Amino acid sequence: MVNPRYTEFLLALRYVCLFISVLFAIYYWRSLRQMRGEKLVFEQKFIRVLGILLILFNDPICASTILKPTLARYFFPLKIYQFISAVFSSMFVITFVCALLLFWIAAFQVTFFYRSPFELLSRESTEKTLKFAQKLSHGQNWFIFS
Numbered sequence: 011m012v013n014p015r016y017t018e019f020l021l022a023l024r025y026v027c028l029f030i031s032v033l034f035a036i037y038y039w040r041s042l043r044q045m046r047g048e049k050l051v052f053e054q055k056f057i058r059v060l061g062i063l064l065i066l067f068n069d070p071i072c073a074s075t076i077l078k079p080t081l082a083r084y085f086f087p088l089k090i091y092q093f094i095s096a097v098f099s100s101m102f103v104i105t106f107v108c109a110l111l112l113f114w115i116a117a118f119q120v121t122f123f124y125r126s127p128f129e130l131l132s133r134e135s136t137e138k139t140l141k142f143a144q145k146l147s148h149g150q151n152w153f154i155f156s
């Protein structure tokens with residue numbers, strides 16, 4: 011049997027982390043909005059996407075699964091709702107981890123292949139970075155920030 015105080019603590023901790031990640035994502039988006047879009051670097055655009063994925067990584071639908079599983083019976087049978095909730099939670103985690111790994115690979119590529127920070131500002135270097143990212147994604151252009 012699970013201790014109800016532990017469940018309450020776990021949910022409170024999850025939603026505090028969710029609240030903090032929402033605050034930081036909003037702050038980051040507002041601070042970058044002051045700059046022009048063409049002046050943003052690849053990493054800044056990618057961190058915007060990671061901020062949104064971090065909010066989803068904190069699983070905002072967790073409490074509905076734990077506290078009120080019978081509420082979903084009005085819309086779905088209980089087993090289907092639990093399956094759908096588990097699928098969404100898993101997709102949030104998998105998407106965030108894959109995006110974080112892709113960001114690390116792209117950041118490593120930028121720091122490894124370019125000699126000076128001023129080289130990053132050239133149009134040619136941005137094209138090199140995007141070509142490298144397209145090679146990683148097998149030629150599919152699914153980038154929001156390209």
